Amino acid sequence: MTADAQVGTVDERREHAGGAPPEPLVAIRNLSKYYLRGDQVIPVLVDIDLDVPEGDFVALMGPSGSGKSTLLNLIAGIDKPSSGEIRIAGVDITQLSDADLALWRSANVGFIFQFYNLMPVLSAFGNVELPLQLTSLSRRERRDRVETALALVGLSDRATHLPNELSGGQQQRVAIARALITDPTLIVADEPTGDLDRTTAGEILGLLERLNRELDKTIIMVTHDPKAAEKAHRVVHLEKGVLVH
């Protein structure tokens, strides 16, 4: 069973839904996450409800330690909640096994990190190609896709460069190309401009805007930066693990 088969395409869901308003791409209900330290319970997220319709661009803001990254990680399927439900494109990902979740991520989520998280020994090309190693695409098809993605982020001439031969902004663009390469519906970004100067941050945000507008990607972005949040359609605030609207 592939992740695609479980999830179905967005269009299929709309057809099944008939005339009713479409289910949001991300539907979070009663989501809680806490850690145990000894016999002390440390709440990180408390009873979160959140809907993100398809095509939305959401900025997740809040003070440091308020649980932004934790919420984003739960939505992206790299962490498990203590309780609650996360339905993405109709699938409750909290119910998936470890292996199914890995498969689901590879097909449905694109990741952008604050520190780019590129593989230092792989070229820009190799890094962008990495998620395609999990698909059955031929070498040729992979190359065509990677070239397209690198062209989209304006790095066609840097394909053979290693990450340490690229500037921070360029590395983040490679990371964006990697996030796009499997054509996921959802892109999660945790402080994508946190390590960049103003100008470069502006370029990266412009790129994210284009992904949202031109490629219909649904983006959830954690940020400290009000300038970055301005680019989003909507800002959601977290305060000590609780959503404040």
Next chain:
Amino acid sequence: MAIPLAYVARSLAARRLTTALTAGGMALVVYVFATVLMLSAGLEQTLIATGQEDNVVVIRRSSQTEVQSGIARAQADVVEALPQIALDAEGRPLVSKEPVVLINLPKRGTGKPANVVIRGVTQAGLGLRPQVHLVEGRMFRPGTAEIITGRSIADGFQGAGLGETLRFASRDWTVVGVFDAGHTAFDSEIWGDAEQMLQAFRRNGYSSMLFRLTNADDFDAVKHAIETDPRLTLEAKREQRFYAEQSEALSKFISILGTSISIIFSIGAVIGAAITMYASVASRTGEIGTLRALGFSRKAVLTAFLLEALLLGLIGGVAGLLAASVMQALSISTTNFQTFAEIAFSFTLTPRIVVASLIFALGMGFVGGFLPAARAARMKIVDALRAA
């Protein structure tokens, strides 16, 4: 569905010094492992090559070596009359009745004494051993105190070189020739006239007989005839089998000793590999978290790190084998404790040793890499990403 091999190999290459040191440790172990097996293989090969397919050795029943054996002249006559024995051009049976004596001679350089085999041979005895040929000087003349020496005896013992004189059995013997026996056990012997040796050593009987069969398939019949004859207390063996048996104990001893030493050393190399791989996992925690986030499974991560450790082992294995293969140029000499005689042989690298060494090296990589790889695979994604 796997993490690309390029990532695995380049991660190893990126840590050049640690990789080289760790692989070097494994190479050392593989070197020891391979050279010991090469030693044992060289010994086996030398002794097996000593025998001819259609030659038969006769010795006294249950004596392990020719030196311990004794064959009375009357018994020798009975054996010589067997109809299956091949005849030479003049119609005489191709039989060599040989006294074999062990004597003590000082080595060149150190002067330390070592045992050397003296063999009395006849004209037929030379014909029965086609791998033996003179490389210096000439053949001894029958009825004289002349001898010829094997190549490694001539090189290794005082007074054994061409034109020199050896004293044993209360006589002086002149070396008139040096022979090459094509890396067989005969290279470590001294040959003289059989009758002269019998007289000098005051022997009544021979030590062993060597004869050629007209037809190699007749061996069983000959063996039966010799071993069931009540007048004879002898046994017959194919010459190849006879020499192979002489190497078995020494070669097994070398193999077991060497393998034990290698296994003890390998513990060190495995610990080295484990430390290297733990460091590799620790320094790439963030990468592991990222790979998992991108959708690579725990199994893919486990496989990637195991492959990295196996590759490390392979590098060590190939390096160790290369170093060991250089040893082939070397020839060594030691005492075969089964015959108590000095024997010269060389390190021999066989395909079986290459395969065994590589498997050994990969095994070290696997054992050293398993726990670190399991740790990498067990990591929680968020913890790994946070550590980046």
